[in-house]
Amino acid sequence: MPNMLEFTAAEAAFVLREPIKAVRKAMDEGPVQARLVTKAGGPVRAIAWRDLVYLHAVRTLREELTPKGRTEFYLALKRSPAEGTREVRFGRLSVTMDAFEAEVEARAQELSALADKVEFRADGEPLLKGTAIEVHRIAALLAGGLSAEEIRDDYPSVTPAMVDTAKAYADVHPKPGRPYPRTTVKRALQGAGLEALDEVLDGPASEA
Known part of the structure; x- marks a missing residue:
């Protein structure tokens, strides 16, 4: 090195x-x-x-x-x-x-x-490689208390290894500016209430 x-x-x-x-x-x-x-x-x-x-x-x-x-x-x-x-x-x-x-x-x-495990959108946002899913979005869900299994329920294309990658990458490269919401639209609709839903819909980007 x-x-x-x-x-x-x-x-x-x-x-x-x-x-x-x-x-x-x-x-x-x-x-x-x-x-x-x-x-x-x-x-x-x-x-x-x-x-x-x-x-x-x-x-x-x-x-x-x-x-x-x-x-x-x-x-x-x-x-x-x-x-x-x-x-x-x-x-x-x-x-x-x-x-x-x-x-x-x-x-x-x-x-x-x-x-090597991420790629970048035209606006510079890091994505999990081979997907359109933002790295920091997945990391925010983990920080919000969702388990890897719960995240995969909402994002079936995300593998356990991708969840680990998202957390590690976000730890090393913190997101500047407004963070992603710590829950998903699906889970907000399931009982988190309208305030949580507003938070999700007002996030940096809409979910895939």
Whole structure:
């Protein structure tokens, strides 16, 4: 994985299997050095590949490293050669990096694979590949409490894997602007009431 890659807090959270709040806290408190980059939604903070590997290693070694040791580890890692760093030495300690880098690379490839599971409408809206169903619509239904099975009742063409893709993609790429409703027209009509129906009909786009 190229060392020049940069990851937003949401992308880093996906790779690290950490809550996004934890990643943002690491960006705020250091020693990782976030910088502003331009993404589709505008300028956002991001960290480099080595910062990502460092955060994964520190979480694994959290019992062995003091706060001072974590900073020394980070600085030693940043000073090491960009390619082929197998071991990082600092103070009386050394950390073998191979396993940490391999695991982060595998998870980063999962992140890249998400892009192959969506396609884009003319207005830029991400759709589940091979369908006309918006990714963030499915994610909103999950956030609203519907199970994958309930979503598939209303969207028979959506597979369980597509539901997982929608959630992961929406977590990594939050929707700017007005969110999709958290229920469907069908379920609003079944008893949620006219207010819920109004919310669905006023969503960003009509349902397929």
